[in-house]
Amino acid sequence: MLSEIAAPKHAILFNKEWLVRSNNRWGLAYTSLEELIAICHFASICDGNIVEIGCNEGYTTAALAVNHPGRLIYAIDYIGTNSTMRPEQRHEMPSVIARQARNFSNVRPINQDSTTLDYSKLSNVRMVFIDGGHHFEQVKADSELAITHLRSQCGGYILWHDYDSVGPYIDVKRYIDTELAPKCQVHRILNTGLVVAKI
Numbered sequence: 545m546l547s548e549i550a551a552p553k554h555a556i557l558f559n560k561e562w563l564v565r566s567n568n569r570w571g572l573a574y575t576s577l578e579e580l581i582a583i584c585h586f587a588s589i590c591d592g593n594i595v596e597i598g599c600n601e602g603y604t605t606a607a608l609a610v611n612h613p614g615r616l617i618y619a620i621d622y623i624g625t626n627s628t629m630r631p632e633q634r635h636e637m638p639s640v641i642a643r644q645a646r647n648f649s650n651v652r653p654i655n656q657d658s659t660t661l662d663y664s665k666l667s668n669v670r671m672v673f674i675d676g677g678h679h680f681e682q683v684k685a686d687s688e689l690a691i692t693h694l695r696s697q698c699g700g701y702i703l704w705h706d707y708d709s710v711g712p713y714i715d716v717k718r719y720i721d722t723e724l725a726p727k728c729q730v731h732r733i734l735n736t737g738l739v740v741a742k743i
């Protein structure tokens with residue numbers, strides 16, 4: 545079932561430079577301040593470490609790292625040719641994974657196709673922020689790996705970015721509406737493009 549919840553009110557530390565990024569060619573900006581606040585809110589109540597799938601240059605990663613110094617942030621992106629990445633998204637591939645967040649001692653950048661991520665190699669992951677490949681099969685694979693992992697770990701939170709986005713990102717909504725919401729309670733966070741589920 546899909547319901548709506550208000551965006552959390554939560555004070556966070558952030559650097560304005562993490563938000564000053566141009567829109568992409570579908571007119572979509574990257575993570576907004578309201579979204580950073582919501583992501584940091586769920587990180588603060590998740591009781592463990594955090595995976596960000598599709599960390600790109602590491603702007604959201606940096607916000608997670610500075611606001612949660614006691615948590616490890618596994619920053620996943622993939623630099624390589626042998627991935628399931630949709631051609632329309634290839635231009636997004638960062639030159640350095642999580643460049644903006646590498647100075648934080650609690651950040652672990654990982655070069656890995658997220659659809660084959662092995663959670664057993666990571667420590668106590670209790671929240672997953674999914675913002676990687678936006679093709680239906682990628683969103684589904686990332687989500688199912690995260691759900692299976694969290695179910696084996698006393699639960700946690702999954703957040704998806706781009707629920708309301710267009711272009712090649714439209715499959716996030718399609719996956720959530722057709723596959724996830726019929727089976728599990730998911731909440732759309734108002735004034736953001738985020739959806740969250742407690743697993």
Ligand SMILES: C[S@@+](CC[C@H](N)C(=O)[O-])C[C@H]1O[C@@H](n2cnc3c(N)ncnc32)[C@H](O)[C@@H]1O
Nearest residue numbers: 575598599600604621622637657658675676677
């Ligand atoms: C929209 S960007 C993420 C933005 C980032 N979360 C932020 O807040 O700044 C999507 C990222 O997903 C990565 N990506 C796409 N498919 C992937 C895959 N199969 N495995 C790992 N990363 C992938 C891309 O390289 C790109 O950096």
